[in-house]
Amino acid sequence: MPDYRIKKIFLDESARGDELTSAILQHYPDIEPTIVQGFPLKSTHHSNPKTVLYLTHSKGSIVKDCPGIVPEHLCCRYQVINQTLNCPLNCSYCILQDYLNQAATVIYTDVDIIQRAVQQRVTTQPQRFFRFGTGELGDSLALPASRLFAQRLIPFFASLPNAILELKTKTVAIDDLLGLSHNEHTVIAWSLNAAAVIKQEEHGTASLTDRISAAQRVQDAGYLLAFHFDPLVLIPDANTAYRQVIDVLFEKIEPARIAWISLGSLRFPQSLEERIRQRYPNTKLLPAEMIAGRDRKMRYFRPLRVNLYRSTYQYIKTLAPDVFVYLCMETPRIWEEVTGSRPQDNTELDYRFALNLYQCFPRTVTLAPLRAAYY
């Protein structure tokens, strides 16, 4: 496990009275927080942002559409809750290296405002079923602050008829969640990868077997599960390596409890390549036969990733034919080549999620979704 130890806490005046703030500070009894008005450090400050917490109130909207929406790719219209900005884990391919430049890990503590923003979204389209997630700009469970936030979101989502919460992690920090009342409106999700990739590229994360053991405990607690084979990496004999992961997965996990599985291949903005080389000189991700797509992101050359997707997709479908599998940030053509069909557009993909949940998890989606409600 990585050194999750926080060495310094800056507490913004605005966040002082929050219940979440108190709960977070109780986790760090030895650290006296510095009260500030606005964050005092510049992005160029030399301290490691992963060891500094900044507790504050959100300034703009932190509940947003997933930024993956670009015209060339199909997007599932996921909703992101960016409450924790940064991650204590160190995955060599992580986009946050390019995306975040704060000198601290920012935690928004105004839970009520965040919940109100979620409520507002779901009430504007009551017939649409929404999927929200906190794992976009950081691991959903790696930091105590993220876990404490999750503990407050789970009961909140349990009461929302048309929304589900996804907590994505590469850790095994699930103990605090097991006893919560979730009403099958929370999905706990793990990113999975070949053991070699986890060891080489996902520094500080839990091992594959530990992740799956944790998933099994969550499954026993009645939660829905999800798994993300993302990023698939073209390691030597990748097809076999990923098949082995799938074997390990279905040895312990019941396919009927899996809400969805995603496949995504390694991709990153061109600007990240040099950063990866500098920060992780021993990475095996580079060099690879990659090409910049129209969204200026580097991806494996199309035939290579179709081959990898197809092998992984078909093997999952062989072992668990009814599990909902989707491709993350891929073109309609790739969808067709891998799955044999493609959603007409983003709204249809979103609808397919709801329909699958309705068919497999009637306690979660109680009313049959209407295609017209997805626009």
Added chain:
Amino acid sequence: MQIRNIEFQKLKFIKPPAPIFEEDTLDSLSELNLESLIPIFLQNSPKGTIIWFGETLLKKSQHGRVIIFSQSEKLPAILVTIAVFIRYRRPLYPLEIARVVALLTQSCSTTNLPRYFSKITGQKYRAEWQQYSRKILALHPALLSFLVQHKAPLKTYLLLTEWSSIEQDLLSELFRYCAPTLSQSEIINRLLLDTCKIYQTNLSELLDQHGIRATITQSTLPLIERASFLIQQLRQLRFPTISALEKDIERLKQRLPGTAKVQLSWDTTFETRELHLHFTMRDKRDLAILKDYGRDENLALLAKLLDLL
């Protein structure tokens, strides 16, 4: 401190890091025919003259302007003077900064080093500079010469430091044969590094096994075209699938009627299967070309191209 002019022809190239020389021996160190990089700062010492740093391209009109410091003057003060002298004309080269780091490390406390570094170079000190400095100063002289002559940024230096000294020898040989520009050299370097990783081999084996060295060194191509040719060769090794597909497309494309009126292009990212046919028509006679393009065999070729994409 005194500044004096030395006859240009007597100024010589010194390999880094600057050693101690007798002023009289300067003649034997000349590499003037290579547009020499000349150390222009000397310090008197009981052992001889210490040549501190300052490799710059001196034009004949500048002549050799040498600053000589007395033994009593302190190193940081000397370096500040030198840096100001150089920075007045241009930013410091990474090589010079590397040398500053090396000299300061020998002569300053670790507490003072960042302060002096900033004063001398005008940049903020980072701990990585210790490692960079060692690696840069150990680079092959011909490569250093190339980097300084092309005013290369730090990242280009660091890229070259990834090679062993034997590989640096080979690389400098390659650069001599194909005389790349700075950006070409960066592409070549990156392609070579990546390809060696992919094939899990070293530079010497890579160049020999795939006949790259022979192809380039025996090439009758004009000098100006050699670097592009080398890049093309290396790309085929580095991106085998993409290169094979590009070759196939080119082969098919050549079978289509080639005319200045028709241009065929495709999505070079290979992400979409888009072929673009661009017809330029000026009068009715050009319609015949359009009609000719619609022949069955041409359409069949276009269909094959689409299949490839």
